[in-house]
Amino acid sequence: MTKRPELTDLTRRLVATPSHDDETAAGAVIADWLHDHTDATVEHDPEGAGVVARKGDPDAANRVALVGHHDVVAPDASQVTDDALVVEERTVEREDGREEPRLFGRGSADMKGAVAAAMVAFRDADAPCTFASFRGEERGGVGARHAIEEGFRPDYAIVAEGSTNYSKPGVTDVVVAHKGRRGSTVTARGTAAHASEPDRGENAIYRAAEAVELVRDLDTPEAEVLGVTQSGTVAVTEIEGGSGWNVIPEACSFTVDERTVAGERAPLAQVEAIDGVSWTVDQDLPPMACADDEFAEAVLAAAVDAQAGTPELVSKPHATDAGWLAGAGTTCVVCGASEPGEAHTRDESVSLAVLDRCERIYRGAVERVAAFE
Structure with missing residues (x-):
């Protein structure tokens, strides 16, 4: 079942909330939504990790986490009007002739759209799990490192950075290694x-x-x-x-x-x-490598179920918070809506259909991993 209108509205709200100088307001939007829409335990520490929420038994919730970040790089001048951030939904024509609705604005791809998809998946997953949206990823993983220092060590984590159009156009892949x-x-x-x-x-x-x-x-x-x-x-x-x-x-x-x-x-x-x-x-900034083929295949199976194309296990050229988490003992993969060439650009945008796809991937992956023996 598609959740595109809900995801679009939530992504729009997050993108419209500035978080390049101070992530507090964006973190509050995330924490308030989780308080209102889930029965999870929600912590928002604007000077520490950011937002961390746990659903169900704490030990069981520690099995698998959905992880993102809500800070962004400074917007281009074209992405600001009258001291407000520009957020625009419009349909574009892809190279194959398809028309695709996309949301434009700073942070839409990197990575507030995927954060919104992870929030909805966290709410709807039929399993205990953890959600985290860290601050300061663009400044060297400030929030992730703080969380780790405070004991954040889920067994497995799906970091919602970009993995779409890596192996082929129109497919969201699963990253098992990044530089x-x-x-x-x-x-x-x-x-x-x-x-x-x-x-x-x-x-x-x-x-x-x-x-x-x-x-x-x-x-x-x-x-x-x-x-x-x-x-x-x-x-x-x-x-x-x-x-x-x-x-x-x-x-x-x-x-x-x-x-x-x-x-x-x-x-x-x-x-x-x-x-x-x-x-x-x-x-x-540390690299990430997933050595657990059962976990990688579980997330890949969820990706297969969520789309018509054939996703693959791939690598990613740049660092994410998965590197810090992996160094602390969490087994990670990366999977998200952002495409190569979208992040940090003046025309940054994200496909609304792919956000809906990612929500299904996250939810299916959490339920599979939570069932591991």
């Missing part, structure tokens, strides 16, 4: 001198260039997760150095974006073998 991100800075130090006498100094840019070449030649790790192969990447993304056209530079630094896979990292520390070069990790 993490390690951002780091390599700094080269030298000795300043007048550029007319370069031998009197040590050129930091030359040392940095040597380090760049080393990074460029590094082998990147691969991982295989439930038959899905994923490769890491390493890229130099910014460089800065020098103080004047006639000065031998005493400092030069560059940033490295590394997309990590489970189990191994690129050996970036090797740059420190170069004289005057140091390496500092600035951010380390």
